[in-house]
Amino acid sequence: xxxxxxxxxxxxxxxxxxxxxxxxxxxxxxxxxxxxxxxxxxxxxxxxxxxxxxxxxxxxxxxxxxxxxxxxxxxxxxxxxxxxxxxxxxxxxxxxxxxxxxxxxxxxxxxxxxxxxxxxxxxxxxxxxxxxxxxxxxxxxxxxxxxxxxxxxxxxxxxxxxxxxxxxxxxxxxxxxxxxxxxxxxxxxxxxxxxxxxxxxxxxxxxxxxxxxxxxxxxxxxxxxxxxxxxxxxxxxxxxxxxxxxxxxxxxxxxxxxxxxxxxxxxxxxxxxxxxxxxxxxxxxxxxxxxxxxxxxxxxxxxxxxxxxxxxxxxxxxxxxxxxxxxxxxxxxxxxxxxxxxxxxxx
Numbered sequence: 149x150x151x152x153x154x155x156x157x158x159x160x161x162x163x164x165x166x167x168x169x170x171x172x173x174x175x176x177x178x179x180x181x182x183x184x185x186x187x188x189x190x191x192x193x194x195x196x197x198x199x200x201x202x203x204x205x206x207x208x209x210x211x212x213x214x215x216x217x218x219x220x221x222x223x224x225x226x227x228x229x230x231x232x233x234x235x236x237x238x239x240x241x242x243x244x245x246x247x248x249x250x251x252x253x254x255x256x257x258x259x260x261x262x263x264x265x266x267x268x269x270x271x272x273x274x275x276x277x278x279x280x281x282x283x284x285x286x287x288x289x290x291x292x293x294x295x296x297x298x299x300x301x302x303x304x305x306x307x308x309x310x311x312x313x314x315x316x317x318x319x320x321x322x323x324x325x326x327x328x329x330x331x332x333x334x335x336x337x338x339x340x341x342x343x344x345x346x347x348x349x350x351x352x353x354x355x356x357x358x359x360x361x362x363x364x365x366x367x368x369x370x371x372x373x374x375x376x377x378x379x380x381x382x383x384x385x386x387x388x389x390x391x392x393x394x395x396x397x398x399x400x401x402x403x404x405x406x407x408x409x410x411x412x413x414x415x416x417x418x419x420x421x422x423x424x425x426x427x428x429x430x431x432x433x434x435x436x437x438x439x440x441x442x443x444x445x446x447x448x449x450x451x452x453x454x455x456x457x458x459x460x461x462x463x464x465x466x467x468x469x470x471x472x473x474x475x476x477x478x479x480x481x482x483x484x485x486x487x488x489x490x491x492x493x494x495x
Contacts, residue, residue, distance in 0.1 A: 158226060159184075159224070159225060159226030159227070160183075160184040160185070160186055160224060160225045160226060160227075161178055161183055161184070161185055161186070161225060161226065161227045161228070161229060161374075162185075162186045162187070162188065162221050162222055162225045162227070162228045162229070162265075163175050163178075163185060163186070163187050163188075163228075163229045163231060164187075164188045164212065164228070164229070164230050164231055164232035164256060165230070165231035165232030165233065165270070166185075166187035166188070166189065166196070166199070166200075166205070166231070167187075167189065167196050167199040167200075167334060168231060168232070168334070168335065168337065169328060169330070169332065169333045169334075169335065169336075169337045169338065169339070169363055170231045170270055170325065170328065170363060170366060170367065170370075171187075171229070171231035171232070171270075172199050172332040172334065173330065173331075173332050173363050173364055173366070173367035174229050174231060174367045174370055174371070175187065175200070175203065175205060176203070176332065176367075177364070177367050177368060177371055178371070179203050179204060179205070181371075184204075184206070185203075185204070185205050185206065186205070186206045186207075186208060186221055186225065187200070187205050187206070187207050187208070188208050188210055188211075188212075188217065188218070188221045188232075189207045189208065189209060189210075190209075190210070190211045191209070198334065199332070199334050208220055208221040211252075212232060212248065212251075212252030212253075212255050212256060213247070213251065213252060213255060215255065218255055218256065218259040219259060219262075221259075222259040222260060222262070222263040222265060223263065224263070225263060225265050226265055226266065227265055227266045227267075227268065227374050228256060228259070228260045228263075228265050228266070228267050228268070229268045229270065229370060229374070230253060230256045230257075230260075230267060230268070230269050230270060231270040232248070232252065232256075233248065233249050233270070233303070233306075234248040234249055234299075234302075235299060235337065236298070236299060236434070237297065237299055237436075237438075237440055237441040237444060238297065238298075238299075238428075238434040238436075238438045238440045238441060239297060239298070239425070239434070239438065239439070239440050240298070240428075240434045241298055241434075242298040242301070242302070245298045245299060245301075245302040246298075246302055246305070248302075249299075249302035249303060249305070249306050250302050250305045250306050250309055253269065253306040253309050253310060254309045254313075257269070257309060257310050257313040257318055257320065258313060260313075260318060260319075260320070261313050261316060261317060261318040265319075266319045266320070266321070266374065267310065267313075267318060267319065267320040267321070268320070268321050268322075268323060268370055268373050268374055268377070269306070269307070269310045269320060269321070269322045269323070270323055270325065270370065271303055271306065271307050271322050271323065271324050271382075272299075272303045272324055272325060273285075273324045273325065273326050273359070273384060273386075273449070273451050274294060274299060274300045274303055275300070275303040275304040275306070275307050275324060276289055276291070276294075276324060276382075276384075276451070277289040277290050277291040277292040277293055277294065278292065278293030278294060278447065278448070278449070279293070280292075280293065282448060284389070284450045284451050284452040285450070285451050285452065286384065286451065286452040286454075286455065287324070287381075287382040287383065287384055287455055291304065293447070294444075294447075295440055295443045295444055295447075297440040297444075307322055307382075310322060311380060314379060314380045319379055320379065320380065321373045321374075321377030321378070321379065321380075321381060321383065322381070322382045322383070323366075323369060323370055323373050323377075323382070323383050323384075323385050323456075324382055324383065324384045324385065324451075325361065325366045325369075325384075325385040326358065326359035326360065326361050326384070326385065326386050326387050326449075326451060326453075327358045327359060327360050327361070327387070327449075328360075328361055328362070328363040328366055329341075329342060329360060329361075329362065329363065329467075329470050329471060329474045330362050330363035330364050330470055330473065330474050330477075331363075331364070331473055331474055331477035332363075332477070333363075333474070333477070333478070336478070336483060339474055339478065339483075341399070342399045342402075342403070342471065342474060342475065342478070343478060343483060343484060345396050345399040345400055345403065345405065345408075346399065346400075346402075346403035346405055346475070346478075346484055348405060348406075350396050350399065350400065350405075350408050351408055351409050352408060352409060352410060352411065352412035353391070353392040353393040353395075353396045353408045353410075353411055353412065354392045354411070354412060354417055354442070354445035354446065355391075355392070355411045355412065355413075355414050355417065355445075355446060356391070356392055356444070356445045356446045356447045356448060356449060357389060357390060357391045357392065357447075357448045357449060357450060358389075358390065358392065358395070358449045358450070359386050359387045359388060359389050359390075359449065359450055359451055360387050360388050360390055360395055360467055360470075361385065361386065361387025361388065361464050361467075361470070362387075362464060362465050362467075362469075362470035362473075364465075365385070365387075365462075365463065365464040365465060366385045368462075368463075369383070369385040369456060369460055369462045370385075372456075372460040372461055372462060373460055376459060376460050376461070377459070377460065378459070381459075382455075383453075383455055383456040383459070383460060383462070384451050384452065384453040384455065384456055385453060385456055385462060386451050386452065386453025386456070386464070387453075387464050387467070388464070388467045389450045390467070391411075392411075392445065393408055393410070393411050395467075396408045398467060398468055398471050399471060399475075401468075402468075402471045402472050402474075402475040403475055403484070414446055417442045417445060417446060418439070418442060418443075418446075420437055420442055421437065421438055421439035421440070421441065421442030421443060422439055423437075424436075424437040424438040424439065424441075424442070425438050425439050
């Protein structure tokens with residue numbers, strides 16, 4: 149069971165977004181520790197059969213705006229891990245993201261407060277700012293330097309909602325993960341970058357940089373935040389500072405592909421984003437290559453996670469190990485071809 153020295157957090161844990169990359173890894177680590185787990189699942193148990201196969205998870209059908217389902221799910225739990233979010237790097241869907249990322253978080257935070265449960269809100273480093281001097285940002289870096297796309301705006305607004313509930317008595321901690329790779333990426337989500345490079349679409353890397361981490365280490369950091377995180381405090385769950393070229397070389401090596409030829413010129417990256425925006429004008433769906441996504445890929449997106457290391461005991465493994473494990477998981481579950489195949493499968 150999860151328990152501090154005072155036993156404050158012993159009991160069931162509710163996880164939202166439990167079929168996603170972060171949430172599913174949190175569920176698996178909780179189950180491995182013998183913690184009773186509930187999952188709020190949009191669409192009901194059948195929609196989560198694959199993600200929860202073989203796991204003793206109590207599923208409650210309902211979305212973030214279903215107040216009755218939230219009350220049932222939160223009744224009697226000690227902790228809620230809120231990992232559900234709408235993630236899209238582009239200029240569209242602001243209203244939809246506000247409904248999910250902000251109003252949905254408000255509903256979950258209120259349910260946690262009324263249930264007397266601790267809330268661990270899974271935010272993102274995108275909700276923070278970047279330093280103008282190029283040094284890694286931390287939890288106290290003021291907003292600025294990010295592209296103000298809907299995802300960035302709504303993740304920041306969601307943190308404000310959580311802190312508003314803290315002022316009303318909610319026991320909550322915020323964690324801010326960096327770019328995550330790893331197994332149990334059922335969508336797939338951030339692991340799609342690895343799949344794209346593995347499919348031969350990574351000849352030239354963007355010129356920016358990011359921090360990369362194993363999602364299993366982020367999940368362990370979330371469990372540590374349940375036990376040791378301070379109320380109302382943010383914790384960056386960071387990783388390895390790598391240029392996209394360095395990361396893509398590791399991706400290519402794990403997948404047995406030729407490494408990238410080099411870095412794309414910034415001007416060419418911007419043009420690609422504008423072309424994507426133009427193509428999106430004639431489509432109901434915004435393409436993944438758009439000026440928001442390419443603009444983010446130009447940034448030095450690096451963060452200091454010493455607070456989490458010091459207060460939570462946060463650690464992270466070598467990135468080569470992470471990528472190899474993620475690649476093997478994608479192959480084993482049919483998202484990528486087995487060695488010797490020619491085509492990448494997508495499901």
